[in-house]
Amino acid sequence: xxxxxxxxxxxxVSGELAYLGPGSLERxxxxxxxxxTTIPGNTVRIEREEQEARSFxxxxxxxxxxxxxAFGALLEGDSTALERTFAVAAxxxxxxxxxxxxxxVSERARRREIVLRIYGHGDxxxxxxMSDTKGAGSVTMLDDQPSPAIAxxxxxxxxxxxxRGR
Numbered sequence: 127x128x129x130x131x132x133x134x135x136x137x138x139v140s141g142e143l144a145y146l147g148p149g150s151l152e153r154x155x156x157x158x159x160x161x162x163t164t165i166p167g168n169t170v171r172i173e174r175e176e177q178e179a180r181s182f183x184x185x186x187x188x189x190x191x192x193x194x195x196a197f198g199a200l201l202e203g204d205s206t207a208l209e210r211t212f213a214v215a216a217x218x219x220x221x222x223x224x225x226x227x228x229x230x231v232s233e234r235a236r237r238r239e240i241v242l243r244i245y246g247h248g249d250x251x252x253x254x255x256m257s258d259t260k261g262a263g264s265v266t267m268l269d270d271q272p273s274p275a276i277a278x279x280x281x282x283x284x285x286x287x288x289x290r291g292r
Contacts, residue, residue: 128264129282138278143266145201151194165194188230189240189256196228196242200251212242223247223291245289253289257282265289 127136141155146166155161161174165184173179184191192211199208208214213231218224228242245253257263265285267277277285 127277127280127282127285128262130262131260136278136280136282143268145197148198148202149194151197165190188232188234189242192228192230192240192242193254193256196244197254200226200244220248223252225290243286245286247291252291253285255286255289 127138129136139155140157141153144152146152149167151165153163159175161172164171168184169181170184170190171179171181195211196208211231212228215227216224224246226244228244230240240256240258243255244251251268253268254266255263263282265282267289
């Protein structure tokens with residue numbers, strides 16, 4: 127679910143997220159439209175039904191670049207790579223649930239004022255959330271998702287509470 131002051135309510139999409147190895151990710155949206163976003167290295171390619179495919183350099187979107195790096199480092203268990211790019215703050219435990227808060231260390235990414243939070247339980251990821259100081263944010267639910275209808279009626283804070291297991 128994506129939240130922005132420019133939207134009347136959250137933009138909720140459903141689909142799959144696949145990690146394809148270091149520096150590569152694929153997101154397939156199946157509802158409310160069909161769209162595939164692939165990141166093979168430093169290029170982002172977006173293909174949406176009934177539209178021309180478009181590509182751009184990953185460096186144009188530091189928040190996406192950070193998300194890809196963080197997601198890969200987490201799945202690979204590479205804390206050194208994570209700490210090269212982010213200041214990492216951890217809270218909670220495996221039994222009750224945990225949160226990693228990742229704040230970019232690069233000046234360019236910090237200017238965008240984006241924080242990435244990763245929520246989990248045990249050794250599993252539940253949600254990835256990005257937020258900025260301007261009221262925009264997104265929540266990607268990876269486990270125990272509420273239905274898209276429930277997500278569409280929820281606030282950013284309510285989805286974060288779900289991610290925390292509350």
